[in-house]
Amino acid sequence: MAKELTSRSENYSQWYQDLVIKADLAENSAVRGCMVIKPYGYAIWEKMQAELDRMFKETGHVNAYFPLFIPKSFFSKEADHVEGFAKECAVVTHYRLKNDEVNGGVVVDPDAKLEEELIIRPTSETIIWNTYRNWIQSHRDLPLLINQWANVVRWEMRTRLFLRTTEFLWQEGHTAHATKQEAVEETIKMINVYSDFAQNYMAMPVIKGVKSENERFAGAIETYTIEALMQDGKALQSGTSHFLGQNFAKAFDVKFANKEGREEYVWATSWGASTRLMGALVMAHSDDHGLVLPPRLAPIQVVIVPVYKNMEQLENIRNKVDGIVAGLKAKGISVKFDDNDNKKPGWKFAEYELKGVPVRLAIGPRDLENNTVELARRDTLEKNTVSFDGITDHIQSLLEEIQTNIFNKALNFRSENTLKADTWDEFKDLIKNKGGFVLAHWDGTSETEEKIKNETKATIRCIPLDNEQEAGNCIYSGAPSNQRVLFALAY
Amino acid sequence: MAKELTSRSENYSQWYQDLVIKADLAENSAVRGCMVIKPYGYAIWEKMQAELDRMFKETGHVNAYFPLFIPKSFFSKEADHVEGFAKECAVVTHYRLKNDEVNGGVVVDPDAKLEEELIIRPTSETIIWNTYRNWIQSHRDLPLLINQWANVVRWEMRTRLFLRTTEFLWQEGHTAHATKQEAVEETIKMINVYSDFAQNYMAMPVIKGVKSENERFAGAIETYTIEALMQDGKALQSGTSHFLGQNFAKAFDVKFANKEGREEYVWATSWGASTRLMGALVMAHSDDHGLVLPPRLAPIQVVIVPVYKNMEQLENIRNKVDGIVAGLKAKGISVKFDDNDNKKPGWKFAEYELKGVPVRLAIGPRDLENNTVELARRDTLEKNTVSFDGITDHIQSLLEEIQTNIFNKALNFRSENTLKADTWDEFKDLIKNKGGFVLAHWDGTSETEEKIKNETKATIRCIPLDNEQEAGNCIYSGAPSNQRVLFALAY
Numbered sequence: 001m002a003k004e005l006t007s008r009s010e011n012y013s014q015w016y017q018d019l020v021i022k023a024d025l026a027e028n029s030a031v032r033g034c035m036v037i038k039p040y041g042y043a044i045w046e047k048m049q050a051e052l053d054r055m056f057k058e059t060g061h062v063n064a065y066f067p068l069f070i071p072k073s074f075f076s077k078e079a080d081h082v083e084g085f086a087k088e089c090a091v092v093t094h095y096r097l098k099n100d101e102v103n104g105g106v107v108v109d110p111d112a113k114l115e116e117e118l119i120i121r122p123t124s125e126t127i128i129w130n131t132y133r134n135w136i137q138s139h140r141d142l143p144l145l146i147n148q149w150a151n152v153v154r155w156e157m158r159t160r161l162f163l164r165t166t167e168f169l170w171q172e173g174h175t176a177h178a179t180k181q182e183a184v185e186e187t188i189k190m191i192n193v194y195s196d197f198a199q200n201y202m203a204m205p206v207i208k209g210v211k212s213e214n215e216r217f218a219g220a221i222e223t224y225t226i227e228a229l230m231q232d233g234k235a236l237q238s239g240t241s242h243f244l245g246q247n248f249a250k251a252f253d254v255k256f257a258n259k260e261g262r263e264e265y266v267w268a269t270s271w272g273a274s275t276r277l278m279g280a281l282v283m284a285h286s287d288d289h290g291l292v293l294p295p296r297l298a299p300i301q302v303v304i305v306p307v308y309k310n311m312e313q314l315e316n317i318r319n320k321v322d323g324i325v326a327g328l329k330a331k332g333i334s335v336k337f338d339d340n341d342n343k344k345p346g347w348k349f350a351e352y353e354l355k356g357v358p359v360r361l362a363i364g365p366r367d368l369e370n371n372t373v374e375l376a377r378r379d380t381l382e383k384n385t386v387s388f389d390g391i392t393d394h395i396q397s398l399l400e401e402i403q404t405n406i407f408n409k410a411l412n413f414r415s416e417n418t419l420k421a422d423t424w425d426e427f428k429d430l431i432k433n434k435g436g437f438v439l440a441h442w443d444g445t446s447e448t449e450e451k452i453k454n455e456t457k458a459t460i461r462c463i464p465l466d467n468e469q470e471a472g473n474c475i476y477s478g479a480p481s482n483q484r485v486l487f488a489l490a491y
Numbered sequence: 492m493a494k495e496l497t498s499r500s501e502n503y504s505q506w507y508q509d510l511v512i513k514a515d516l517a518e519n520s521a522v523r524g525c526m527v528i529k530p531y532g533y534a535i536w537e538k539m540q541a542e543l544d545r546m547f548k549e550t551g552h553v554n555a556y557f558p559l560f561i562p563k564s565f566f567s568k569e570a571d572h573v574e575g576f577a578k579e580c581a582v583v584t585h586y587r588l589k590n591d592e593v594n595g596g597v598v599v600d601p602d603a604k605l606e607e608e609l610i611i612r613p614t615s616e617t618i619i620w621n622t623y624r625n626w627i628q629s630h631r632d633l634p635l636l637i638n639q640w641a642n643v644v645r646w647e648m649r650t651r652l653f654l655r656t657t658e659f660l661w662q663e664g665h666t667a668h669a670t671k672q673e674a675v676e677e678t679i680k681m682i683n684v685y686s687d688f689a690q691n692y693m694a695m696p697v698i699k700g701v702k703s704e705n706e707r708f709a710g711a712i713e714t715y716t717i718e719a720l721m722q723d724g725k726a727l728q729s730g731t732s733h734f735l736g737q738n739f740a741k742a743f744d745v746k747f748a749n750k751e752g753r754e755e756y757v758w759a760t761s762w763g764a765s766t767r768l769m770g771a772l773v774m775a776h777s778d779d780h781g782l783v784l785p786p787r788l789a790p791i792q793v794v795i796v797p798v799y800k801n802m803e804q805l806e807n808i809r810n811k812v813d814g815i816v817a818g819l820k821a822k823g824i825s826v827k828f829d830d831n832d833n834k835k836p837g838w839k840f841a842e843y844e845l846k847g848v849p850v851r852l853a854i855g856p857r858d859l860e861n862n863t864v865e866l867a868r869r870d871t872l873e874k875n876t877v878s879f880d881g882i883t884d885h886i887q888s889l890l891e892e893i894q895t896n897i898f899n900k901a902l903n904f905r906s907e908n909t910l911k912a913d914t915w916d917e918f919k920d921l922i923k924n925k926g927g928f929v930l931a932h933w934d935g936t937s938e939t940e941e942k943i944k945n946e947t948k949a950t951i952r953c954i955p956l957d958n959e960q961e962a963g964n965c966i967y968s969g970a971p972s973n974q975r976v977l978f979a980l981a982y
Contacts, residue, residue: 029557030562030565030618030621031558031561031609034559034560036555036556036558036622042554045556063533063534064527064528065527065660066520066527074521075588076595076597082597087588088587089587091584092582092584093582093599094582095646096579096580096582096646097582098578105563106578108582118522120559120583127520127522131521131527140833151641153559167558167560
């Protein structure tokens with residue numbers, strides 16, 4: 001291959017980094033911790049956005065846009081939130097530069113200091129609930145079902161492309177409800193949307209559950225999460241939905257008159273998913289040859305590579321291919337005919353493998369004679385010679401098959417890597433030597449969770465929804481427990 | 492009406508402000524100069540985005556994402572650019588807050604001062620060209636045709652919703668080319684895309700032209716613009732496309748090996764349109780009753796209001812309406828059946844007039860008997876009773892008619908308000924007492940342009956493309972001139 005990747009077995013972390021860069025998904029920028037999302041990576045993100053946005057709208061949500069800046073004082077209003085979010089963040093203190101008369105260039109104008117510093121939003125609960133105060137008076141103003149697509153900034157010390165960056169792109173839903181029950185239902189509805197998206201579009205099986213108190217969102221009463229397992233046996237939190245109770249309503253004094261005319265505080269949820277999903281997508285499916293993209297999120301679903309010795313052969317191939325291209329497009333399948341004369345077919349094969357294009361067709365003069373085409377599947381790397389007749393129907397069903405196959409492969413991997421531990425030694429051994437999801441009894445206390453984390457780095461990823469009830473004893477403290485929870489090392 | 496607007500004749504500026512707020516497009520936020528774009532306003536912006544994005548992709552562009560932050564030193568690299576952009580901007584100086592042990596709340600941690608301040612992008616030429624240096628080595632890497640949808644910040648002292656806000660949303664295209672000719676062609680191609688969008692989607696006639704040197708983008712060799720005329724006779728710049736020459740390539744050392752293997756600097760363009768277009772849309776068409784939206788950008792194209800006395804009547808209407816709704820949706824027409832029982836029909840009529848919904852149907856029990864429906868057009872405020880038979884076809888062609896009518900109305904207004912001035916007194920009189928576009932001879936010097944601006948506040952909006960050549964004398968200096976240029980007061 002033109003662009004060599006480190007293999008997963010050699011160094012998984014380096015493999016990931018190599019792949020993200022060499023497949024043109026993203027790269028580090030001149031600004032520490034901030035990435036550039038390159039056109040190919042952004043095209044995948046756009047597909048994710050389009051599907052999520054459609055799902056949000058189908059569940060009754062609308063989009064809006066709130067300011068990038070949050071006044072510093074807003075963070076102090078919700079006690080837990082300030083602890084969780086107001087610390088490592090970008091602070092705007094001045095609003096003007098001026099020419100540096102001495103050294104040239106520009107310097108910050110000390111006369112242009114803001115009275116109150118502005119924080120670049122790390123998440124928008126505070127500014128949004130401050131706004132909702134004016135939008136909500138009566139139960140007739142509820143529910144508010146609003147989503148925002150935006151950039152956010154959290155000042156991270158150690159960053160990795162997509163997985164943890166100082167600036168990232170995401171969506172954040174912020175809803176307001178008249179009753180606790182309705183808010184809880186919304187929280188669950190949205191974790192289900194994320195789960196559907198992860199499984200049906202990203203082809204990535206996820207476990208739905210609730211977070212332990214330690215891992216909850218700062219300011220939430222309950223945090224729902226979807227957790228996926230990466231190929232190195234580490235978990236990746238892929239979307240969260242928070243029931244915020246009346247915490248933000250109280251912090252920002254958001255009340256409504258109920259049907260009886262009595263004033264009550266509003267109930268809140270928030271939910272988000274980010275460009276971190278790009279990292280999950282890469283790590284869930286890809287191999288040592290490059291990306292493996294599920295067809296539903298692949299910017300190019302089918303690539304056609306002509307194999308020719310002269311321009312006449314290329315023209316003959318082009319004439320044959322035109323019909324296939326038109327037929328695939330008519331079915332809504334994205335297809336690229338790569339007739340770039342500067343690259344050899346072998347280079348192109350490697351390049352599209354690296355880029356994760358699900359189906360590759362190669363056509364040469366012999367194929368024209370035989371009315372055939374060589375078809376390669378990215379997921380299995382299988383090659384077959386198939387007839388031109390009915391090729392578009394064949395590709396259409398093959399793309400569905402690939403989508404399912406990628407999901408099943410990931411599901412099998414997860415099944416094989418989800419084990420039960422019944423003793424502390426067993427638990428430590430699994431976490432240290434095998435990785436994966438470990439189901440174990442836990443006494444329900446933050447103290448035990450903290451100690452397990454300190455000794456093994458494993459965290460409780462979630463308490464699965466619809467969890468099997470089973471009597472047992474905490475692996476660490478031995479105290480009685482009525483269910484296993486999901487532990488893992490995590491990104 | 493429930494929500495009274497100031498009339499345009501009474502106070503145009505107040506009318507605009509009232510309308511933006513009362514039609515739920517946007518409002519001021521808690522952060523000075525930053526707006527909240529409300530769901531209804533954002534839905535219009537999403538329609539604009541979708542059409543522009545499609546047009547960009549059809550002309551070969553792809554999207555990507557570059558960092559929000561720009562190192563301060565980058566601005567000093569292009570001499571004109573720093574003068575134009577690096578001054579009034581948001582400066583991040585710190586990356587951490589800490590608890591205020593004395594007063595409570597949080598304060599900026601003085602230990603977390605950045606070595607080099609970061610500027611929130613006011614536009615992204617500098618960070619993008621710094622990135623392109625690594626992406627471009629050979630002529631085979633060119634052209635790069637990249638667009639970004641993003642938020643930007645320019646610290647404005649006087650702000651107005653959509654028209655001038657500290658933070659705004661926009662797209663910025665940044666392309667790189669091997670030849671000057673190709674870059675110039677790209678610049679013109681994109682001003683044509685903006686012009687097509689403005690005229691065919693916003694129903695807003697625009698004049699295409701180039702800016703005078705004074706009004707050029709900071710760092711550009713040539714700036715192309717589209718200029719629209721608002722109902723108060725002021726011009727609004729609605730999109731610009733810049734030929735940047737090799738200025739940014741030289742500032743960021745971006746070279747490529749040409750086909751002969753010689754190194755050359757890359758040629759650049761950039762082009763942008765922003766949420767300012769929302770302001771243009773409002774001011775170009777709306778009236779004292781509220782918004783008038785062109786059907787192609789209206790989030791709701793048809794609203795159906797039932798007029799009933801009891802639930803049985805409502806059910807009968809609903810049964811009849813179901814077919815219309817399905818029929819309209821099948822044609823891709825967005826329709827809302829407003830059966831909210833808390834509001835009276837009269838309130839709804841006023842509300843949808845305010846919101847600019849192009850077509851309103853009202854249906855009562857008498858209509859059911861007669862197989863008719865009352866149809867109201869927002870653009871003309873005409874009401875007609877029409878038959879149910881063929882109603883969806885009728886509405887489909889009516890929406891096209893409304894789109895055309897709104898454009899023609901704006902075009903007539905512009906024609907009536909585009910006048911020639913041949914003397915300085917005539918010019919001053921037109922600008923002061925009539926407004927509108929004024930075509931006048933100019934001697935081509937920045938000095939004269941500056942003096943005209945100082946005395947009348949009028950600026951040269953553009954030198955129209957394909958301008959008629961005509962001998963004359965500068966209205967101010969009397970020096971000879973071979974063409975008229977377009978003057979106006981402007982937003």
